[in-house]
Amino acid sequence: MNPTQPPTAPSPSAFATRCVHAAQQPDPATGAIVAPMHLSTTFERDADGGYPRGWRYGREGTPNRSALEACVAELEGGVAAFAFSSGLAANMAVLELLGPGDRIVAAREGYHGTHRQLEEIVRRRGVAVEFIDATDARQIERALDARTKLLWVETPANPLLSITDLARAADLAHAVGARVVCDSTFATPYCQRPFEFGVDLVIHSGTKYFGGHSDILSGLVIVRDDPELAARLAEWQSLAGAVLAPFDCWLLRRSITTLGLRMQRQCANALELAGWLDAHAAIERTLYPGLAGHPGHALALRQMPGGFGAVISICVHGDAARALGVAARTELFRRATSLGGVESLIEHRASVEGPGTLTPGNLLRLSIGIEDPRDLRADLARALA
Numbered sequence: 001m002n003p004t005q006p007p008t009a010p011s012p013s014a015f016a017t018r019c020v021h022a023a024q025q026p027d028p029a030t031g032a033i034v035a036p037m038h039l040s041t042t043f044e045r046d047a048d049g050g051y052p053r054g055w056r057y058g059r060e061g062t063p064n065r066s067a068l069e070a071c072v073a074e075l076e077g078g079v080a081a082f083a084f085s086s087g088l089a090a091n092m093a094v095l096e097l098l099g100p101g102d103r104i105v106a107a108r109e110g111y112h113g114t115h116r117q118l119e120e121i122v123r124r125r126g127v128a129v130e131f132i133d134a135t136d137a138r139q140i141e142r143a144l145d146a147r148t149k150l151l152w153v154e155t156p157a158n159p160l161l162s163i164t165d166l167a168r169a170a171d172l173a174h175a176v177g178a179r180v181v182c183d184s185t186f187a188t189p190y191c192q193r194p195f196e197f198g199v200d201l202v203i204h205s206g207t208k209y210f211g212g213h214s215d216i217l218s219g220l221v222i223v224r225d226d227p228e229l230a231a232r233l234a235e236w237q238s239l240a241g242a243v244l245a246p247f248d249c250w251l252l253r254r255s256i257t258t259l260g261l262r263m264q265r266q267c268a269n270a271l272e273l274a275g276w277l278d279a280h281a282a283i284e285r286t287l288y289p290g291l292a293g294h295p296g297h298a299l300a301l302r303q304m305p306g307g308f309g310a311v312i313s314i315c316v317h318g319d320a321a322r323a324l325g326v327a328a329r330t331e332l333f334r335r336a337t338s339l340g341g342v343e344s345l346i347e348h349r350a351s352v353e354g355p356g357t358l359t360p361g362n363l364l365r366l367s368i369g370i371e372d373p374r375d376l377r378a379d380l381a382r383a384l385a
């Protein structure tokens with residue numbers, strides 16, 4: 001199978017321009033081009049008791065958080081964004097919309113931490129949780145009912161990179177009055193813009209591509225167009241308190257400056273490596289939506305106009321020990337969990353997920369970085385030999 005070039009990339013220059021300039025102005029007080037960092041947790045009241053500058057207390061909002069959230073809302077095309085101290089804290093803000101007697105339908109394939117939240121926190125609250133294969137619209141349709149408040153999908157999904165049809169999922173959910181949440185961490189708005197397909201809420205682990213350097217734990221929730229929902233999330237963010245600190249907001253906004261550039265390079269590296277891995281004799285299957293043989297390829301061509309992302313899973317011939325042996329021999333690919341950083345990582349996913357995992361033991365997940373693809377290929381060739 002040959003990797004297919006993505007179709008018309010969504011004017012990457014426009015995206016790259018927004019990454020640099022969205023919600024970013026020279027500082028009015030000093031003219032500084034780089035936004036200053038405001039560490040203060042409290043803000044002065046006027047003599048009349050008002051807060052004319054808009055900020056009162058750090059948990060409720062800070063200048064750096066507002067700037068970051070405005071930038072993320074613009075990149076994703078929503079009306080409001082909320083920054084949290086991790087991706088899972090962002091998930092919890094959305095899962096708070098569910099109460100006893102409600103129901104959530106969620107994709108079976110997805111980040112295992114999200115599944116644990118659903119099983120160990122949400123279900124205990126008296127919420128019915130049903131897992132389905134979200135690549136099968138009939139399963140979604142059968143699972144949705146009048147009690148269903150949320151349909152939760154992740155696309156591309158962990159760890160098989162399956163692709164969910166967002167437009168179809170949104171139509172089905174809206175027909176029963178449910179909202180659709182898409183964890184778009186693997187794609188970022190460079191590759192895919194879920195709101196254009198009718199999705200109501202987008203989630204990102206900002207720890208991954210938005211941060212891009214494996215040094216900021218963060219989560220983002222973006223609301224497409226519902227001000228009431230945005231107000232509820234703002235209230236939750238302030239009251240639950242798992243907010244992103246000013247330094248992390250500043251650093252994340254700085255990282256976003258290069259998001260377009262990094263994604264362009266990482267997606268191109270991944271597409272090239274996936275084609276080569278797919279033809280390698282030591283590999284049983286290569287899972288990457290950019291490959292013509294991937295079950296979600298046709299859909300990805302429509303839904304991910306910017307590229308197919310930079311995560312590739314490979315199943316090596318043999319068992320878990322053989323996969324761990326391959327990971328043990330890489331030098332440039334660092335053995336570590338996570339993804340989205342500038343450095344390439346390799347991980348044996350089943351042993352990270354632990355007992356009960358559905359991930360095949362012979363699967364290795366590769367997060368492709370910005371290195372020279374020839375070096376990455378040579379490193380994998382050595383490890384697979």
Ligand SMILES: Cc1ncc(COP(=O)(O)O)c(C=O)c1O
Binds near residue numbers: 088158185
């Ligand atoms: C797709 C996806 N969503 C959410 C998360 C959770 O993010 P965090 O680790 O920032 O809490 C992860 C973490 O790996 C992830 O891969």
